[in-house]
Amino acid sequence: MSTYTTTQSAAKYAESQTVLAGGVASSLRAAMKPVPLFAESASGSRIRDVDGNEYIDYLLAYGPLILGHANPSFNAKLAEALQRGATYGLQHEGEIALARRLTELLPVAEKVALSGSGTEAVMLALRVARAHTGKKKIVRFHGHYHGWSDTIFTSFPSADMRQSSAAGAGAGKVPPGTGGQSEIALEEVILLPWNDADALEAALRADNDIAVVISEAVMCNSGCIAPKPGYLERMRELTRELGIVMVLDEVITGFRVNIGGAHARFGIKPDLVTIGKALGNGIGVSAVCGSKELMAHIDNGTVSHLGTLNGNCVGTAAALATLAELSKDGVYEKLERTGNAVQSGIRSLLAKHGIKGIVNGVGPVFHMMFTNEEKVENFASFNKRDAGTYSRFAELMLAEGVLVRPSGLWYVSTVHTDADVEATLQAIDRALAKL
Ligand SMILES: Cc1ncc(COP(=O)(O)O)c(C=O)c1O
Structure with a gap:
């Protein structure tokens, strides 16, 4: 050998x-x-x-x-889509077809907003949540990862990272995840231990300026830890009772653990779900999915949803081809x-x-x-x-x-x-x- x-x-x-x-x-x-x-x-x-x-x-x-x-079928559909142009900056049928398919497959999805990466989908979900509640703060959990934007990226503990937690945060402050990151943005973040329903309840009841709780459905980014029985259900009850938007970040679990995502697998109905990764099988496409009531903030222009390549033909064709294979x-x-x-x-x-x-x-x-x-x-x-x-x-x-x-x-x-x-x-x- x-x-x-x-x-x-x-x-x-x-x-x-x-x-x-x-x-x-x-x-x-x-x-x-x-x-x-x-x-x-x-x-x-x-x-x-x-x-x-x-x-x-x-x-x-x-x-x-x-x-x-x-994958041969996926590649053939992408090649065929490219023949008709990579992106138009105009409306096209692929966007409707993909949005419709997502509303069929994901229990939470009544309406859909398309973007290019998981990071962007999370950014949009947080904006919708703040616009909906008129409140500011974000509750997120130690060990979860929701992309690298300033408002959410903190002390990502991956062994892959050269710099696991940036220096410079004072006592009690949420540390920035990288050098060069705004510290002010993280002042609105409350960082909690995950899988601890009592800690969650205490934090949510203690502060009436919380707009959103965002959580991975399974803590894939730190040990692939499943939620304890009843934990996500309690998160759902508390957020509903207190008028807080619940976002499940399914950028990893979406289309990986079930055709309806982890929220279908676990039988939980959050307000918003973010999906990416497996949706495009390697092509950049992501989405925020949720109720018509929440997505109305995009419908009526309160929340701007931007992106030159949003809904591009390669991304929509990739997602539709992937979902066709996964639906077999x-x-x-x-x-x-x-x-x-x-x-x-x-x-x-x-x-x-x-x-x-x-x-x-x-x-x-x-x-x-x-x-x-x-x-x-x-x-x-x-x-x-x-x-x-x-x-x-x-x-x-x-x-x-x-x-x-x-x-x-x-x-x-x-x-x-x-x-x-x-x-x-x-x-x-x-x-x-x-x-
Ligand atoms: C749960 C979760 N959310 C968001 C993201 C960010 O996605 P992207 O890398 O596509 O920006 C990731 C990426 O690993 C993720 O695991």
């Missing part, structure tokens, strides 16, 4: 650093060891790098690639089966090797971590994991032909096969032996 090498990626990374700020196009990507890999091509569940290595891909571009790489019989059962097979296989291998670890997940998205904790049910216990050893494990996995994110979050796609799962578990077995 030839030895694993990343020489070409290393050379390209050095070149990239001379012209591309930070050497990567999104800061998280610099975390990959031994070097941020340069992809050459990809298809199905496989991705190849410029050194000729092939990997079974569980990074899936940080989540969007629910159909895997270069058995797709979510297969995603769930594949995700659960990898998760339970990892648990067995950890036991076999006598390594203490936890795999938390909801079917096709899960987090693997090394930890002495018996359970990881909140952000505090998640922070006790051994992130350094995991990053070393992720590096060993590359040499075994499996691409995983250095933070521990895994995604599966509709095209991962049983043979992929088997090969992945064998690779994990070898990597754990070397740890």
Whole structure:
């Protein structure tokens, strides 16, 4: 067997650093060891790098690639759409078709606003919430991530980030997530522990200027922690009682854990939902979905909804093509089966090797971590994991032909096969032996 090498990626990374700020196009990507890999091509569940290595891909571009790489039907529809023009800045049928399809699939969606990224969808949802309530403050939770805009980005704790929490925040202040960020914007943010209904109730009752509670439906960005039974229901009751808008940020869970998103899976009806990532299967498209009452603030012009490329033909065609594939019989059962097979296989291998670890997940998205904790049910216990050893494990996995994110979050796609799962578990077995 030839030895694993990343020489070409290393050379390209050095070149990239001379012209591309930070050497990567999104800061998280610099975390990959031994070097941020340069992809050459990809298809199905496989991705190849410029050194000729092939990997079974569980990074899936940080989540969007629910159909895997270069899905033939998706590609054909995109190519066909491009023949008729990439974007018009005029109205077109694709926008209506996509908005209509979203209202059919997502329980919360009576009306829809289209944008380009998860960050933008969250920005719009927060504006709608403030316009609706006439109040200012935002409640969000430790360990959640809602994009990188000034009003919401704080102390994102990812092991992928070079700078996990920017210095400079005074005691009791919400720290900015990055250098150069407005601190004033965060003065309207209240940061709470998640999965703690009593803490939420106390905070919501203590302040009558709260416009919105925003939460991931599953804490995917910090340990893939599911909500405790009754927690989201309590959030729903409290926000309704106190006249606060409830936003579930489903940028990861939307179309990943169910065709109706996590809110359908859990039977919760928030006021607004943000979706992105899997919606476009790798093409930039996102949306805010909600009741007609809330979306009326966009209808009547109280809230401006802007964006040169909003509703562009490539994005709408990508989303419609993705939803067509995801609407086929058995797709979510297969995603769930594949995700659960990898998760339970990892648990067995950890036991076999006598390594203490936890795999938390909801079917096709899960987090693997090394930890002495018996359970990881909140952000505090998640922070006790051994992130350094995991990053070393992720590096060993590359040499075994499996691409995983250095933070521990895994995604599966509709095209991962049983043979992929088997090969992945064998690779994990070898990597754990070397740890
Ligand atoms: C829950 C959640 N919300 C929002 C975002 C921001 O999305 P984007 O990176 O498309 O701006 C992310 C990105 O990872 C996310 O995980």
